[in-house]
Amino acid sequence: MNYWLVKSEPQKYSWDTFEQDGRICWDGVRNYQARNILRAMQNNDLVLYYHSNEGKAVVGIAKVVKEAYQDPTTDHKDWVAVDLAPAQRLAKPVTLQQIKKDKRLENIGLLRQMRLSVMPLKWEEFDVIVGLGG
């Protein structure tokens, strides 16, 4: 089992919409590093859902329900999408400020590589954030 974090601008696609839809095709990734991360995702892996820009907080936990397949928004074979489904909303969103303040999270991809929209998480990091959100 692996752990990941994805970013979404809530103006574009919020956790609320995600819950209403029940499932999302995570497409449109056009960055090779992010693409490789998508390819490494496996069914039932858990994915933290982060609101960037507005909110700036981890708001929920999603689950991989379909592993990487060709991105339907492009003909290019290079790009892939995965499907995610909401698993659990966090009782309290975990803000970027909280994450920055926590020593245990100082090496998290979210802080080290701000521009990546999909990133791997260590189990410890996942656990700390879920703990803060409980």
Add this chain to the structure above:
DNA sequence: GCCAACGTTGGC
């Protein structure tokens, strides 16, 4: 709205 970080593009 500004700007830093950083990936991508294209000229050489």
Add this chain to the structure above:
DNA sequence: GCCAACGTTGGC
């Protein structure tokens, strides 16, 4: 293959 210019992301 180098590197400057450019575009995008996202925090502030």
